[in-house]
Amino acid sequence: MVSVEQFKADVMAWAKRIGVRPKEMHVRPMKRKWGSCSSRGRLTFSLDLLSQPEDTRARVIVHEILHLKYP
Numbered sequence: 001m002v003s004v005e006q007f008k009a010d011v012m013a014w015a016k017r018i019g020v021r022p023k024e025m026h027v028r029p030m031k032r033k034w035g036s037c038s039s040r041g042r043l044t045f046s047l048d049l050l051s052q053p054e055d056t057r058a059r060v061i062v063h064e065i066l067h068l069k070y071p
Contacts, residue, residue, distance in 0.1 A: 008025055010061060012025075014058070018066065018068075020068040021041075022065070023041035025043045026043070027046075028045075028046070029048075030044070030046035034060040035060050035061075037064045037065075043064050043068075045064070
C-alpha cells in the first residue's frame with residue numbers, strides 16, 4: 001500500500017510525462033469507480049486504489065489524466 005502523498009506524487013509525475021496539469025487532485029472513498037476527471041480539471045481517485053498493485057494504479061492514473069488532454 002502506498003501513502004496518499006506518494007500516490008499524488010505518482011499522479012503528478014504521470015501528468016508531467018503526458019504534458020498536462022491537473023487543477024485539483026483528491027483521494028477519497030469512492031464506491032463505484034477507481035477515479036474520475038471533471039471537465040474543470042479536477043482528478044479524484046478512490047482510497048481503495050492505494051492498496052492495488054502498481055500496474056493497476058498506473059493504468060487508472062493514466063486513464064484519468066488522459067481525460068484532461070482528450071475529454
